[in-house]
Amino acid sequence: ESCQSTHEEFTAANEELLAVNEExxxxxxxxxxxxxxxxxxNEELVTVNNQLNDKVEELNKxxxxxxxFLNSSxxxxxxxxxxxxxxxxxxxxTRLLNLIPSDVGRPVSHISNKFIDVDxxxxxxxxxxxxxSFEKEVETSDGLWYMLRCMPYRTLGDVIDGVVFTFTEVTRLKRSEEAMMEARNYAESIIHTIRESLLVLDPQLKVLSANRAFYETFQVAPEETENRLVYELGERQWDIPRLRExxxxxxxxxxxxxxxxxxxxFPAIGRKIMSLNARRIDDQQRASVRLILLAxxxxxxxxxxxxxxxxLEEQLRQAQKMESIGTLAAGVAHDFNNILNIIQGYASLLKEPGTRHEEVAETAGVIVESTKRGAEVVHQLLTLARRAEPRLEATDVNLLLHNLMHLLKQTFPxxxxxTLASNHELPPVAVDLNQITQALLNVCVNARDAMPDGGRLILKTQVVAGKSLQEDGEANAERYVCIAITDTGTGIDxxxxxxxxxxFFTTKGSGQGTGLGLSxxxxxxxxxxxxxxxxxxxxxxxxxxxxxxxxxxEG
Structure with a gap:
């Protein structure tokens, strides 16, 4: 029984051991x-740690x-x-607000700044x-200009957590604007001061602005002028075809x-004659027309x-012409007296009884020749006295001087x-024959008056190059016909x-000249x-x- 009992205990222990082994x-x-x-x-933690390290590195970068960026800005x-x-x-x-690193955390009210009237x-x-946002141009105590901007500081979560101030220097821009404004005011002052009317047109020929002279001269208002086509001004009064072209x-x-x-x-101011000047102002950068100035x-x-x-000049010339003819009157009267004496003497011969036929013919011939001489003098004087419109025509200077010499011989003492010394190879010149004759006659009459006891008056012609006269600064032609009139008189100091x-300058006595001839x-x-x-x-x-x-x- 004890063995049986022991066996059972071992069996039970073995089962317990098996049970424990299973557990x-x-x-x-x-x-x-x-x-x-x-x-x-652990693998997940390593991955998360690596990702965190990457984020930290990215955040550090x-x-x-x-x-x-902030340090270099x-x-x-x-x-x-x-x-x-x-x-x-x-x-x-730091330069504008006098900041130092230890100022972080300090109230900004405790820190001074260089700005004028900025709180x-x-x-x-x-x-x-x-x-x-807030924006304003501010000036520092040393004369620099900044654009001050202030805006709310927003977090990524759209939470307002303070403010951000930025200060951008705009001194050069400010100076440029001031210079442009000054130049604009200067230009506008000039434009409004000048007497000429001035229009400033855009490339579409619309009026951008006009000066005071324009408004006063043409009696229009700015609202009737600005931003309108120049052709539409004053009910299209400026729609002039040639101006448009x-x-x-x-x-x-x-x-x-x-x-x-x-x-x-112009209906408001009547008929006006205007001289127009226009110039284009280009935009060099855009290669386009910027403005047109029309003066x-x-x-x-x-x-x-x-x-x-x-x-008045024509009347003056005519009056002086009459004076020149008057100065010739004595010589003409003397010459006519001689002619009349000749005619009278030979006419008396015709009345004597017994005059032969051949003597009558000879006497009549002298009378006819004398009347021709008288008629020629009268014709020359009438031609000189005739009032006519100036007319330029090709003229033979030698022939002109030949006729003038004949007149002078008839009328001078x-x-x-x-005498006349002609250059026979003179080219023709375009002149008003009547006026040039008068001009030369004036010089010859002065020469006559400078020789009260007689002397010589010499007329001479030649061709000269314009270059030889350049020192006068008025010679613009390549060649000139020169007429020299020389006298042997008293001369001029x-x-x-x-x-x-x-x-009206004259050295002659009272009643002997008006001083207009040479002028x-x-x-x-x-x-x-x-x-x-x-x-x-x-x-x-x-x-x-x-x-x-x-x-x-001339060729």
Missing amino acids: LQSANEELETSKEELQSV TNDDLAN EVGTLFLDKGFCVRRFTPSA PIAIAATVLRNLT LLEEVLRSDRHFENFEVEHN IDDVTEQRRAEEERKK KSIEV EKVRHRIFEP VTYGILKNHDGLIRVESRPMHGTTFRVYLPVGSS
Whole structure:
């Protein structure tokens, strides 16, 4: 029984051992499973740790980039928290706000700055209260200008956590703007000061602006002018076909026009004569037309004055012409007296009884020749006195002087010898025959008066090159026909010689001349683009040289 009992105990113990072994096996399996789970968790932790390290490295790079950007930026930047204490600032801000690294965390109100009349606290409070940006140009105590901007500081979670100030220097821009404004004011002052009317047109020929002279001259208001096509101004009063053509030429090519005269009738101000000048201003960068300046000069009164002057000059020439004829009257009367005496003497012979037929024929021939001489003198005087419109025609100067010499011989005292030395290869010149004859006669009459006891009057012609006269600064033609008039009279002293062409200047006694002869001669030659020069010495005679331009078409 004890053996049986022991066997049962062993059997029971064995079963317990088997049960424990099964439990151990089960626990071992659970441990293996936990080990695998720990290994998996460990792998996940290693992956997360690697990702975290990557993020940290990326964040460090971002911080480095941000730090380098802020440190290298010329824009001063200041970060404040909601209590307006310094959170961060860039090196560019240190000069403006007198910041040092230990100022981080200090209230910005404790830090001085270089700006004039700038309160950062007030600006930051306004920005935080309204959640809007603030922008203003501010000046520093050393004269620099900055664009101050302030805006809310927003986190990635869109939480307002302070403000950001930026300071961008705009001194050069400010100076440029001031210079441009000053230049604009200067230009506008000039434009509004000048008497000429001025229009500024855009490339579409719309009026951008006009000066005061334009509004006053044409009696229009700015609202009737600006932003309107130039052709539409004043109910299309400026729609002038030739003006349109010229402005379009200016637009198409880099051209300008000057002194283009337009005569137009304006209902408000009447008929006006205008001298127009236009010039294009280009945009060099864009290679396009920027503006067109159109200057309008009202020359109405000037042209009327010129017409009146021409009329007065013509009247003056006619009056002086009559004076010249008057100075010839004594010589004409003497010559006519001789002619009449001849006619009277031979007529008396015809009345005597017993006169033969051949004697009658000879006497009649002398009478006819004498009347021809008288008629020729009268014809020359009438031709000189005739009032006619100026007319340029090709003229043989030698023939002109030959006829003048004949007139002088008929009318000047016999004590004065008149001679002509002609250059027979003279080209023709385009002149008004009547006016040039008058001009030369004026010089010859002065020469006659300078020889009261007689003398010689020499007329001479030649061709001279324009280059030889360049020292005068008025010779523009390549060649000139020169007419030299030389007398052996009393001459002219230096003081008088400089005044002889002045109107009404004379050295003659009262009632012996008006002093208009040589001034009229000067005016006639000026109108012919000619020249007159004089050489003289007291008691050594005088030489006047008249230069008439040879036309370019002469061949």
